[in-house]
Amino acid sequence: MSIKIENLTHIYMAKSPFEKIALDDISIELNDGEFIALIGHTGSGKSTLIQHLNGLLKPTSGKIIIDGTDILNKGVKLSDIRKKVGLVFQYPEYQLFEETIEKDIQFGPKNLGLSDKEIDTRVKRAMKMVGLDYETYKDKSPFELSGGQKRRVAIAGVVAMEPRILILDEPTAGLDPKGRDEILYQIKKLHKEYNMTIILVSHSMEDVAKVADRVVVMNKGKCILDGRPNEVFRNIDTLEEVGLAAPQVTYLIRALKERGFNIDDNIFTVSTAKDELLKYFKGAETK
Ligand code: ADP
Helix, strand or coil: CCEEEEEEEEEECCCCCCCEEEEEEEEEEECCCCEEEEEECCCCCHHHHHHHHCCCCCCCEEEEEECCEECCCCCCCHHHHHHHEEEECCCHHHHCCCCCHHHHHHHHHHHCCCCHHHHHHHHHHHHHHCCCCHHHHCCCCHHHCCHHHHHHHHHHHHHCCCCCEEEEECCCCCCCHHHHHHHHHHHHHHHHHHCCEEEEECCCHHHHHHHCCEEEEEECCEEEEEECHHHHHCCHHHHHHCCCCCCHHHHHHHHHHHCCCCCCCCCCCHHHHHHHHHHHHHHHHHC
């Protein structure tokens, strides 16, 4: 199931003194099964873009075609789009409100009008998918949990709608390093084991380098770079011009190379940096 975005422009408060062009003629195709990271400085248009993908915002001009259907066509129900495209907002745990975790996760599937049996199956499946044991957690209050666990409950609430495409807006924001890694691991699992297409909005290059297959960089309402992480992170100058940076480990490796270490400097994750340095030192030992 692909998403085709054609010449999408979004202007807030058009024809007023506060007019703001948030998206400026964007055309891009997001393919089935991809893990895409959407990155850009604050105000570059990321949130505006993702809210078009499940019909929360309407384009000023342009088209959004999901699974071959123009979602603005008459007769297309937004509820059908939202079954296909799930959106997890920033700090989604603020939207938890039920007394128990089970009830909270049931909320979305109930709105789809499913049978009790199907709702039950989906809640159990969604909890498994985000790594929360059903029996242990179902009767607990969401408010008893740690920040990272609360966020997993909120993600399970969207996952229980069983969308093919899951969009997450800054899912690791405000978590400690352990919580960040756990959430990233769960998202990666949703992609790998359950074949969900993932669109991850992030400004953490470290997170993006760890998980994404494709990186789309936005600036001032336009997509300025689009490619595999190693292709995009190579453009350090462009990234810096738009207020971003490559992962920190890339700078470290490049600094070592400048100081005479003969290593591959096209490196974006700590684990590949470790492998490259071990290879280098082993080579140096045997000389
Ligand atoms: P990002 O998610 O990358 O931070 P946004 O999509 O939130 O970017 O914002 C893009 C631009 O649109 C910014 O200049 C922002 O100030 C403006 N904007 C966002 N939401 C609104 C709104 N509801 N009304 C007016 N302007 C908005």
